Amino acid sequence: MNQYTLNIAGYLIRFETSDGGPDLVPSPRFTGFITGQDHHDVLIKVRGGSFLLQAGTEMVFNAPYVEETDGIPVKKNDEFWSIHRKGEELFIQTFFPNTEFTRKAILRFSLSGNCWDLWAGDNISSIDPMGYPLDGLILYYLTAINNDIMIHASGINTNGKGYLFSGVSGKGKSTMARLWDHEGARVIHDDRLIIRKGIRGFSFFNTPVYNNDAPSESPLDAIFLIEHGKENVLTPVNGAAAVSMVMANCIQHNWDKNIVSRLIGTVAELCSGVQVKKLAFFPDKSVTRHILRNE
Numbered sequence: 001m002n003q004y005t006l007n008i009a010g011y012l013i014r015f016e017t018s019d020g021g022p023d024l025v026p027s028p029r030f031t032g033f034i035t036g037q038d039h040h041d042v043l044i045k046v047r048g049g050s051f052l053l054q055a056g057t058e059m060v061f062n063a064p065y066v067e068e069t070d071g072i073p074v075k076k077n078d079e080f081w082s083i084h085r086k087g088e089e090l091f092i093q094t095f096f097p098n099t100e101f102t103r104k105a106i107l108r109f110s111l112s113g114n115c116w117d118l119w120a121g122d123n124i125s126s127i128d129p130m131g132y133p134l135d136g137l138i139l140y141y142l143t144a145i146n147n148d149i150m151i152h153a154s155g156i157n158t159n160g161k162g163y164l165f166s167g168v169s170g171k172g173k174s175t176m177a178r179l180w181d182h183e184g185a186r187v188i189h190d191d192r193l194i195i196r197k198g199i200r201g202f203s204f205f206n207t208p209v210y211n212n213d214a215p216s217e218s219p220l221d222a223i224f225l226i227e228h229g230k231e232n233v234l235t236p237v238n239g240a241a242a243v244s245m246v247m248a249n250c251i252q253h254n255w256d257k258n259i260v261s262r263l264i265g266t267v268a269e270l271c272s273g274v275q276v277k278k279l280a281f282f283p284d285k286s287v288t289r290h291i292l293r294n295e
Contacts, residue, residue: 001025006130007035007215009194009205011142014040015129021048023126030130032214042142044107044116046129051106051119053093057086060255065097068169081133083255088112092137107134111145111259130208139194139207140251144259147266149195150251155204155218158185162218163291164193164204165279166249167226175283176226183288188216192251195220195270202274222275222295225249229280232290242276243268 001024005014012035017024024046026034065080066073081094092107103124109116118134120127130138136150143150153166154173158180165176177190189206196203202220206213225237225245237245246267254260281287 005035005040006030006033008033012037012040014043015046017046021046022120022124025126025128027128028211029208033208042114044118046118048120050122053084057084059084061253094133147262149266151193152249153193154190155188155193156180156185157218161221164223165226172226172228179285179288188218202270220274224277224279226279231282232287233280234294235278237276237278242271
């Protein structure tokens, strides 16, 4: 395949390979997101070979490779992905832990342009251009460019109402999704969501994580900041407290003050238009009924 377009959270992301470049092979996670639309929001040209960062390029962010073992983060490698900047151009250099750490790619882009370049590396005959961790990085910077939000959360829709349950790992996002699924609600996603504002208010969208996923979205009516508890307790949160608590669960790269400032503005607008509550919950179906009685 030498070209295709993905529709993820309403972003139309088109990939094209250059002459002599690698074949494009999207993983099963993305099959359901391929669209026949002939326009795009961003074009990523995939090229074979390597790209050398030029002199004067500054590293502004570096993320080591970390895995959780029994809930404890353990650093596996100093190199995973990093952000570099020269003028208005940005570069993401990434290694691929699901293949081999000797292989790396470089994505060149800017926050004001919609034509990006991806160098897949030497001796690469085929590539999934959204292979982990490029998938999350590409989506994150699309949210940053469009003043949207990427957040650690699960989300469901029940009887037309959309509820988002946000928290760091271990707080119960997947548990909440499973409980609502058993009650017949539609699960949008159980881990990573994108929030966007449209004409009718805020909506949230799934992102491809599991094989055979398909695009899904819901209007956003309430945000619950969750933690496990001995009983179900809802506590409204407003103002700066709501903004700071939602921000704490947003995916964000804090190297650029402008990006951070724009995210704060979007989260503040979100929290002023959508109710935010802390939720301590007991992990059984009583929590779904508790929420429905109080919403």
